[in-house]
Amino acid sequence: MDVLDDLLSGTRARGGVFNLTILDRPWGLDIVDRAPLALASMLSGSGWVLRAGEEPVRIGERDVAVLSGTEPYVVADCPDTPPRLRIHPGGRCEPLPGAPVDYSARLGMRTFGRRPDGEVWVVSGTYQRVGDVGRRLLSALPPTVVVPARDVGPVMDLALEEIRRDQLGQQSILDRWLDLALITTLRAWFDHLQTRAPGWYRAQHDPVVGHALRLIHDDPAHPWSVRTLAEAAGVSRATLSRKFTGIVGEPPMSYLTGWRITLAADQLDDTADTLETIARRVGYANAFALSVAFKRLRGTTPTAHRHGAV
Structure with a gap:
């Protein structure tokens, strides 16, 4: 087993929270779910990740972002757009001032938004816990990693099909999709870093x-x-x-x-x-x-x- 395999094996999703949020511009999400690790992808549209003390990071369409650390952050269509939704633990959506009253309506099993044909689709998955092995992996990452769509492939698109279903055993399938997305994304990121990758890699x-x-x-x-x-x-x-x-x-x-x-x-x-x-x-x-x-x-x-x- 190689080192990345070993570290990823200690970062397995168990009861991961997957959501599809469908939005219209202007939009902003205030993420306060305190998950230690999350993945997010813009399946339609683009956005920015804003974290305290950091420069805004852009996420293009079908790029995948890996977000580590339990500190709150904002994902929005523009760096100066105020959040319209607040995402709490468990994926619960709370409308904020300025949001339409139906902004966080449930459109499906794990889907939120005003209408099913909105402009922007954000798919996200969060790890609710990482152990010491997982923290060893996270220590090698900056708080926000964005991997271009061309390097990571369609892994989050495939997960979308499962998110929108409501079938027995779905949580286990989504957990495996989350693991696959993490492995694919981090391997592409580490390969891109080359000489700047962690020593063990x-x-x-x-x-x-x-x-x-x-x-x-x-x-x-x-x-x-x-x-x-x-x-x-x-x-x-x-x-x-x-x-x-x-x-x-x-x-x-x-x-x-x-x-x-x-x-x-x-x-x-x-x-x-x-x-x-x-x-x-x-x-x-x-x-x-x-x-x-x-x-x-x-x-x-x-x-x-x-x-x-x-």
């Missing part, structure tokens, strides 16, 4: 460092050392350490420790497994060894993390 194209990274991600519990990773990659320890640190930004053992602790944190959140079980699963001899490493990296104990302590 660029490293996958290096025959030495990429091989070492795949070994770590394929079996994080293995008792890896610089020596065993270097032998597997067919180079000296000095060469592996130098190349790994130069591309990824940290030494191999530091990366391995960070990844193990990230996996442990997710399992502490998502399972009722004992600390001993989790420790062995991620590569530590016992619960004590995991606790020492966890406290050193996170500044808190695994037990406190599980109970929501900071």
Whole structure:
């Protein structure tokens, strides 16, 4: 498994909220749903994303935007258009001053707007939760990423067909569409960045460092050392350490420790497994060894993390 696969596997939609909002100009959406990750696409028309402290970012027709962070933001037809709708958690639409009284009428199962043939169609999907693995991915992203339609393809158009249905099992299908859209969009964005992509992404194209990274991600519990990773990659320890640190930004053992602790944190959140079980699963001899490493990296104990302590 490559690193992007591993990080995306920790960012899976479960009960994601998908909406189609049909609008007429002038239009503006005040997004206050506090979702940690969202995707949005203009299937008809174009718009702008406005976030505090940032320059407005344009979204062209069928471009896909990846929006990370729980801070509110505005999507509008022009940077100076005031919002007419406020989007709350769960996709609930609230008309704001200046909006027609029927602006947030429900036109379908997950469709809102004044009329079904409006000028602008905005399709969006939100992740309601991301774990530690997902946050590791989000840390590599700016708050707003826009990928041109030519690079991302018709993935959001395909999701639209499912949004407008009302059938059994639809939530599971929409969750998978959201995951597919995220994977397609981020892969296109990282490829476009090339030398400015995160170190762990660029490293996958290096025959030495990429091989070492795949070994770590394929079996994080293995008792890896610089020596065993270097032998597997067919180079000296000095060469592996130098190349790994130069591309990824940290030494191999530091990366391995960070990844193990990230996996442990997710399992502490998502399972009722004992600390001993989790420790062995991620590569530590016992619960004590995991606790020492966890406290050193996170500044808190695994037990406190599980109970929501900071």
